[in-house]
Amino acid sequence: MLQKYDQNTRRVLKFPAVLPCQDVNPKTLVSSLTSLSQSITNYQLNVFVTQRKNIRETIRQVSILNMFFVEIMDRCSFDRLTDSAVLCLSELHHSLQKMNFLLQDCSRPGSKIWILMKSHFVATQFMSLIRGIATALDILPIYCFNVSHEMKELLDMVVKQARKAKMEVDPDDDYAMKRVMLILNQFENRFEPDSIMINRVLYYLKINTWGECHKEISFLDDEYCLELLDNSERDLNMLSTLCSFMRYCRGVLFEHSVVENQDDGIFRGNNLEILSCLNPEDFRCPISLELMTDPVIVSTGQTYDRVSIEKWLKSGNLICPKTGEKLATTELVPNLNLRKVIHQYCIDHGVSISKFQKQSRDISSTVLPGSPASAEAIKFLSEYLVRRLRNGSEKQKSRAVYEIRLLAKSNIYNRLCLIGAGAIPHMLGLLSSSDPTMQENAIAGLLKLSKHTNGKKVIINYGGLNSIVEVLKNGLKQEAKQIAAGTIFYLSSVQTNQKLIGEIPDAIPTLVEQIETGTSCGKKNALAALFGILLYPRNHQIALSTGIVPLLSNLISTSEKPEIVTDSLAVLATLAESFDGSETILKASSLQLLIKTLQTSPSRASKEYCVSILLALCNNIGNEVVAVLANNPNFIGFLYSLSTNGGSQAGKKARTLIRIMHRFHETSSSSMIANWDTSRPATIHSC
Structure with a gap:
């Protein structure tokens, strides 16, 4: 009778309720109303941090309706119900569906700060739904139902109270919301807020642990991506700002909390094919954010799509769009290696160029911060974490490097801030740690930072290649070894790095060893890394001398x-290009x-x-x-x-x-x- 909605796919504060069909059996309708109203009544057992007064009043009125529906089921003769009675019941069902969704959202894990900031909208929704119920009850032909006199009086009371109800923002919620806005304004003005004020807001919202803060970030991230998919910009700014604020809280204020280690899926999936560890961000033009079908290099060393950079130059701009440096020449040099990698990526995934351009736009949107407040919050956090890496205890360093791993996960701007704050040299130093977890988090963070052009440069300039190869060879955990292979792949996307990697005696032989003895994930990452290195032809002979061809043939068979x-x-095809x-x-x-x-x-x-x-x-x-x-x-x-x-x-x-x-x-x-x-x-x- 009713369309069902998955709580994991429905957008928060969206209420896709449907009216029951016209020919629905009245008994079935009342049975559904009984179940739905009982579900709403059960929310009285939940703990709500905001909208408490409105929720309490809503549940109280719906609990009376539940009693009414139960009595109808016991005493009513459904074949005597008029069409108008069924219509009123249908309207009640429609309103109760929306009310159920609204209560779900107010108690949804991770949505606390978002519901707080949407307090006025949520209060308006409660008011609208309560008034809708009052209207349906007001015109309900109660004489059609064989209910007790006491129940009729209760329904009259519900109607009167619903008409007079004032579903307003709770004064405490309003005060907390204003405090959040003040904190965000301080970030925007490049002033680091007082931790006491932030802690008061978090205490009010019952965000008391690292894990609860992480849930808030995950929820806000998901909503931000959904907002992008809907091509809506209404809430993007606020979602981005709150997400950065909560990241700041997680990294700075919950430093001494117990960290709930999150599996962020780095190279652990079963669908990693050659080159698939590359994020589409690596193939997008910084100007148009579209796939670079003809990548070219300008005099500053940055790569752009030819069409985009030519339009930029024809407009009279003689500076590099990404770095702001003045271009020494307007000559454009084709980036043949990158074009080959992009082309191969599309082949491997069986997608056309036009289809590829529409995929994964969410990561491209993170080149710039969502708001000035978001930008400053991430800068403050990055600087704080780097200070911990520089001067902190071993425990503080371990916590900081894990926060960096999470912070750099899927956001280009976050990576830029971490690189600019000087995270990479300290993380390279942690690769020699005797703590397996710290080593794994350090190499995983470096992998993410190596996706950024500046990150690649800093890793190379600080001699990080040898340290990464050492982890690949002697890492304390298999996970660290396979992540190191992925990091080498990202670094190999730069032609000069392919040569440098090949010159390290242990690099190619260790990758071949990983292909032979590693886990399934380790094999895939090592194959991807070797593919990148072999784009430099002079590395072919080194690979051939390791016996890679028989090994690949055995894997194929x-x-x-x-x-x-x-x-x-793919690796065999690259080797076959030479005699x-x-x-x-x-x-x-x-x-x-x-x-x-x-x-x-x-x-x-x-x-x-x-x-x-x-x-x-x-x-x-x-x-x-x-x-x-x-x-x-x-x-x-x-x-x-x-x-x-x-x-x-x-x-x-x-x-x-x-x-x-x-x-x-x-x-x-x-x-x-x-x-x-x-x-x-x-x-x-x-x-």
């Missing part, structure tokens, strides 16, 4: 995880395995990589490979199918392979005819 097969093929790589692949007897994988793999990305490898083998080795492919009776037919049904790149490479085999057959046929022609006269002569 034995792994039960499709993503590991795809990642292994030595192609020769090693051929010597490892991988040719038949590649043909089989191409014909049987359900993954479009895997097929793409197989075609790339086979094409590289044909180009680098020649007829020895072409002959094997040409003599496979099913292979060319499969290529024809792939050329029409595969992706654009897979189809193009498949068609190239077809032309190579056609030329091989033509050459072979010409040689046979020539041999036959030269032998024929001799045969006649002998006769």
Whole structure:
């Protein structure tokens, strides 16, 4: 009869109630009203930190309605109800649904400060719903229901009280709300608020632990993302500001609380494919925030999409949009490595460029702070955490580095503040810690900071590569090792870093070891890192000397995880671009395995990589490979199918392979005819 809504997907303070259908059975309707009103009455057991008076009055009136519905179920003859009576009951049901949602939101975990700041709106909603109930009861033909005289009197009382009810903002709520606004104004004016005032607000809201503060942040983050998805800007500023404020509280005021270690999903998911650890933010133009289809580098070293930066320059701007530095020249240098990585990312995920542009806009929106108050709160927090890293006790350092890990998780501006405050050098120092948790949090925080261009530079300038490779090799926890591999991948997105990583003796061999012995997650991250490093061709020989090709072939043939097969093929495709790589692949007897994988793999990305490898083998080795492919009776037919049904790149490479085999057959046929022609006269002569 009724549409149900998932509490986890419904937006807070949105009430998608539906009217019961016109032909609903009256008994079913009253039964639903009984259940719904009982659910509302049960909220009297909940603890509400705001709107207490309004909620208490609402529940009291609904509890009387619940008694009314129970009595109807026991005494009423439903076949005698008039259409107007059923209509009134339907209106009551509609209002009670909304009331139930409103009470859910007022008691929702993590919503305390948001409900406080929306106090006037919430009070107005309570008023509107109570008045709606009064209107429905006022026109309800009570004579249709066989209820007691006492119940009729109670209903009359509900109607009168509902009409007179003043659902206003509680004075204590109003005072707390004004205190929050004062604190936010102090942040906006670059003045760090008094901790005593903040603690009073948190005490009023019963946010007394690190975990409760973390719930508030998670809730506000989720609402912010939903607001972006709805293309609504009404509450974005306040959501961002409150989220930064609560982050400040979590890091500064709850320093001595018990930290509830949160699994933020870093490289622990089962869907991490090659390059998928890259966030789409790395591919977006800082000007347009859209995917860079033609990334170019300006004289300051920053990368932009060609169309965006050309528009910027044509408008008469001669400074770098991101750094503000004056451009020494307007020459634009293509960023071929980044373009290749972006292209490969799209292939791996089977999405078109246009579709990719619409994904993950939420992270792009965090390039700038949501408000001046938000900006200053994060700056104060970043500086505080770095002071703790510099001068704090071991426990304080451990807490600070974990806060940094959380703070940098999905926000570009937060990363910029942490980098600017000087977090990276101190975090690099913590990589040698004997505390496994501290080491893991330090490398995880560095991974997030390495996503930022400035972060990459600082890590390299402070000699962080060797420390990160040391964690990769001898990390105290497997998680630390696999996160280190992910960090190396991000660093390898810069061409000069690919060379530097390759020059560290243990870097590539340790990644290969991780591919061989690591967990599933460790294998995927190591494959991603190796892929990035091998974009620098001179690193190929080092990788080949480690025996990587047989190892990859074994993974392709034995792994039960499709993503590991795809990642292994991606690395093999990169190695195949060089002659030595192609020769090693051929010597490892991988040719038949590649043909089989191409014909049987359900993954479009895997097929793409197989075609790339086979094409590289044909180009680098020649007829020895072409002959094997040409003599496979099913292979060319499969290529024809792939050329029409595969992706654009897979189809193009498949068609190239077809032309190579056609030329091989033509050459072979010409040689046979020539041999036959030269032998024929001799045969006649002998006769």
